[in-house]
Amino acid sequence: MTLVIDKLVVPLAHFDLEVTATMSARVTAIFGPSGAGKTSLLDAIAGLRALKSGRIAFDDVVLSDLPARARRIGYVPQETALFPHLSVARNIRYGGRHNEQHVVEVLEIGHLLDRGVTALSGGEQKRVALARALLAAPRLLLLDEPLAGLDHPLRDRVMALLQRVRDDVNVPMLYVTHDEEELAMIADEVVRLEHGHMAA
């Protein structure tokens, strides 16, 4: 399973994001300071941001030729974007019910299924958003700062769950972070971004 980003150019507000990379690890971290273009890179891979030029391919599938709905990219944005009018169960089943029982068990959200999403804690929202992405049977999972906004004990718990997902659910991940400690805990390889360019 290999993600190839070839001469990608994405126009941003103050500069162009320019990336060429090949990623084939279970978890690849996109690491860099705030404003480096990390989220924009995820948006481009998910099909939510227009490219100026370049090509994104996953194995034999040229993702950049497909609309967002046909890419099968699971995306967990930083603010989770859970659908506020739907219950937890309807949120996680929105894109499908692939491997539902296993995912619900791994993420420990079985007791939340009938609840509304607006009353969930930060950590619960992250787990539900992760489950929603996984149940759609993605070929690749994008995680944008999944531990942001969580206090310390909760960060450890969510990180442990992410490590379980990495080990038990066979989906490669791109993991955006600006935290060195998180890198060490979950990433197999690292792509460093600064001001829209790959750093050495």
Add this chain to the structure above:
Amino acid sequence: MTDAAIIWFTVRMAALATTLLIPPALALAWLLARGTWRGKSVIETIVALPLVMPPVATGLILLKLVPHSVVFTWRAVVIAMMVMSSPFIVRAARLAFENVNPHYEQIARTLGAHEPRVFFTITLPLALRGIAGGVVLGFARALGEFGATILVAGNIPGRTTTLAVAIYDRVQLGHDSAAWHLVAAGVIVAFAAIWLSEKSTRRRT
């Protein structure tokens, strides 16, 4: 024609006009909220025209536009009500659509949803409260419609006489007490419609 018959006729016409208006109004509101296309500002201005033009002027324009077979029939009543209500529904729905965070729609697409599914399962439910408010205002506007209606549909008892037209007619004839009966009934109907709508949207959110 009894008061009850006038009120029942007006409520039916206003309900029909509002119902017929909802699908095209929502489609237009969505295009105005989400799209960037040539002529958008012209359409926006045309949509707002019935708000600022004298209703009789709108009625005069309608008189030239609708087929002769429709003028002075209940269909003309419905058309006049639709035109006069349209700015309220379109503008409220547009605002409601604009207030839906596009990120929800984007995430729905990454989950495999095609555009109609995104609209009916994400955009529309999240905009529903604002749309409902516009629909109630539009319905209330239709209930009270007078200027355009009297020009394009006239005042034919039992066929085109609406609440507002009947009140005007009775005042003209010096039947003030009978006119006040209709005013009271109109207030009750409008109050009930708005109260029920507020109640249902509050329960839904």
